Each structure stands twice: as C-alpha cells, then as structure tokens.
Amino acid sequence: MFPTPIAKTTLQWQITYQLLLPIVLAIWLLPLIAVAIFSIKPDADFTNGNYWGMPSSFEMMNNYGKVFFESDMPRYLLNSVFITVPTVIGAVLLSSMTGFALGVYRFKGNLLIFFVFIAGNFVPFQILMVPVRDLTLSLNLYDTKIGLVLFHIAFQTGFCTLFMRNFIRQLPFALIEAARVEGVSEWRIFVYVVLPLMKPALAALSVLVFTFIWNDYFWAIVLTQGPDSQPVTAGITSFNSQYRAAYHLMSAGSIIAALPPVVMFFLMQKHFIAGLTLGAVK
C-alpha cells in the first residue's frame, strides 16, 4: 500500500492525521458549508452585512418554505424528473442493445461502429447546437420535455455504449455458447442470459446518466425556455433573477436543485464510482 499505512507510522503522525482529516475536509467543503449557512439565515443578516458570521436567527423552515410554496421551483423540479427519468430509461435500454451487439458478435465494421460511438461522445457538443436546435424546431418539439429527452438519449448512447460493450466483454462467453448449443434464440439469450448478468452495469449507468442529465444546463437553455418545460438547472437562474440579492432564498433554492443527484450518489455510491472510474484500472 502506498503511502505507508498510517498504522505503521509513529503515534504522533497517527494523531496528527486523524486531526487533519476533518480540518482539511472543512476547508475543502467551505463553499458548500457557507451556502448551507446562507440558506438558514434571515434576510436581515444580508442587509446588515452579516454575510459570513453566525445567523442571527434560524429561518430554515421559512426560507425553504418560501422556495417550495411561493416560487416556480416545484415545477422546475418536476420538469427535471420528467426529463431525467425517461432519458435514463431510454439511454440504458438503447445502449444495452448496442453494447450487446458490439460485445458479443464478431462482424465486419464492429470496431468501426464502436469507435464512432466513442468519438461522437468526445466532440465539443457546441458543434451540435445549431443543427440539433433546428431539428428539434422542425419536429415541433422545441420547448418541450420530449425534445430535450430525445437529444439526451441519443447523446448519452455514445458513452453508455462504450460502457456496456466493455462490461459485456468481461462476461464469460461460455454461457452464451452453452445457451446457443441448447438452441436458445439470440433474442432470448440477450433477455435471459446477458441482461441479468449486467445488473451492476445497468445500475452504474443509471446513476451516472441521472446525474449528468439532472445537472445539464447547456441543452436546457438551447432547447427549452420558460417554466413549462425547463429543468431546475435553468430554472434556478431565472429564480435568481426573481430574487436578486435575496441570498437566503437563492441558496435554499440552489441546495434543493442540487440535492437529488447528491441523494442518488450516497444511495448508490459503489455503482456510481464503479461507473466513473471505468478503465482507471486495467
């Protein structure tokens, strides 16, 4: 193990290390701690210039209540759910199929198609902006959740295919061979043999795509406008112009907007990290 395990070092360093951990963490998360404190402060603290001190009173219920009941925030949150969940289902479904095709079968063009998926995933997506916006307009899907969902599914399929295909290649191929010998059709092999083995990959991709899409801002402002279909990332900016300089409300709003992926991350940590670090170990 590197660095030297702490248990094998001097007692002094062991104690220092244990003390250092929370201090370094607090510094690392300082911006977040500040927002969390902002969000429970009363308005008066900001007008009095008490930005970074202790709150003069605790207004947590008040501030969060205002965000939930007196703003468009719940609508934006709901939009985000209706954009994110279908995208996760669509992208995972499509890519488990493409991943299966590219991972199991040998045919001409296999590697080429695989690399087109990877390459497309690397492009700066601004180059897609004008044509995709135009396409969405001509499909009459501009400023709809479906329009945004369709694009997200398509774009995420690139990364997800890379992931699924590499995962499937690690599965024992003998299982598929055995099923074929038994005369099981290819379609059934996919559903009954491969899919059950892919559960960890499905879980990892679901949390990753959920986080990516929930946090998307660029496509939200390119393809939608207004509270009817905009997700919360776009909503928070209009929320902020509504409450300009009302830092207590803006930070409460930001925390609410950021929370779902955070909850997702803590619930599915193992899968999330396995997904993100794919390929970091050979």
Place this chain on the structure above:
Amino acid sequence: MATATAGNRSWYKRNEIAATPWVFLIPGIFMFSLYVIYPIFQSFWISFHEWDGLGEKTWVGLANYERLLGGDRKFETSFWNNIRWLVLYLLAIPMGLFISLFLNQKVFGIRLYKSMFFFPFVISQVVVGLVFSWFYLPNDGLFDVLVGKIGIDISGGILGNPNTATYGIIAAGLWPQTAYCMILYLTGLNAVDPEQVEAARLDGAKGARMLWYIILPQLKPATFIAFVVTIIGALRSFDFIAVMTNGGPFGSTRVLSFYMFEESLSEFGFRMGYGAAIAVVLFFIMLGFIGYFLKSMYQDEKGAY
C-alpha cells in the same frame, strides 16, 4: 437436418447470428446518427452560410472564417481563454493525485471522508458557479474578506475585474474536476500491486522516488482517463461562465463555446452561420486530442481483439 427444414424457416432464423447484431444496433445507430453524427456535418455546411435560423440560408463561402480569423477581437479573447482553461484545468490532475494520496489510508470513517471529498463533482456546475460567485462577491464575499486581511484588494472583486475574472472561474471549475481526478486515482491506488511496493521498500525506495518510479507507472490508466475527462471538460466549459459572469466584464471571460452560443442565439439576432464557424474551429482544436485519445484506445482494443 438443418438443410431439410431450411425452406420452412424464415430468413431471420437462418441468418440469426449474422442478423441479430444489426437488429440490436439499429435503434442506437439511428438516434446517434440523427442527433450526433449528422449534425457535425450539418454544422460544417451551415458555417459556409449566413443564416438567421429561420429564413433561407445564403451561401457566403469562407466569409465567416475570414471574419473570424481576420481580427475578430472577441474570437481572439475567447481563443486565448480556451488555452488558459486547457492549461490550468490540467492542474486538477496533480491536485487530485495529491488528495488521493492523502486519503488512501485505512482509518475509521475514511470511506465517508472519501465520499465527502468527492461531493463537489456530484453537484451541478450551475450551483457550483453560483456558490463561487457569492464566495467572490466584492467586499462582502468571503474571498475578498480573507485576501483583504492580508492587504490585497482586487478592484471590482475577482469576477468584476477583467484581469482576474477568468482565473476566478477556472478556480471554481477546478474544484469539482479535482474531485473527479481524486476518485480516479483512489481507484487506481487500490489496484497498485502491494508486492512491488514492498519489494521497492526493501530496496530503500520511499516518498517521492517511490511515487515516481513505482506508483505512477501503475497509475497510468487512471492518469489517461483523468487527462481525457479534464481536456474535454476544459473545452466544453460553458455553464460556469454563463452563470458566473455571462462572458463579462467587458467580454473578458468568453471562451469559444460561450461565444458560439452568444453569436448563434444572441439578443441582437441569430447568426447561426457565424456561430457554426466558431463551433467548427473549436471542433478542430478538439480533433487533435480526440485523435490521440482514440489512437490510444484503439491500440488497447486491437491487442484484446
């Protein structure tokens, strides 16, 4: 037996193994081509036109590129800011490595510490941008308060001063990116061969020499991915700029992706052709990196195939 019944079986049954992959690929390829591959070519095409996004396109040949590369000041600022982003964003890699070395221990509660350090990456860039813009507020912001204590006064605040604004935004961007690199290295460190480390230790290697000669070579796959995601992240940077400064002050924080957006969908009329031309230039900057990434990955694949 197969030949005897072949006549009765459908074409699909007879060619099942050859046909199945294509059946499975069709939906994915269709969506990906429609929304990703084809639009890349369309953008090239549009960049040779003048177009407001609604009416007819007017062919203007290379005029957009001539204007862009022939002294467009906004383009120059954006381009150099992109270079700043690229170079400084790479700091996330050594910083992430450093934190991962700090956290790669087995003490009580370390798992929770690791996830808390990773936390910034999970939060949307919009929120991180907002949080940092409050952190940077002139006079009232914590940053100004702290540097004020050591006698530094940045006029207009970090984000209000054209000389510092871009660096302020990059610093905000480095926060989640460092967390990402950290988690990559933590995973990599987990897989470092303990026998090699012990052997090197017996040979008297430790500290920086051990890190350089024994550990880093084994972390190569993690470093490669950290490099890929950091470069892509740097060139895609948009959210932070849109949220923190909206390109200002005086256009000093624009990058190509932001400038492209601004030109295409600006309040002063949509200049889609010019926007597409900017995107094409960004694409070519990226292409060098994409080529390198793909080549590395292709060599791995060919070895395994």
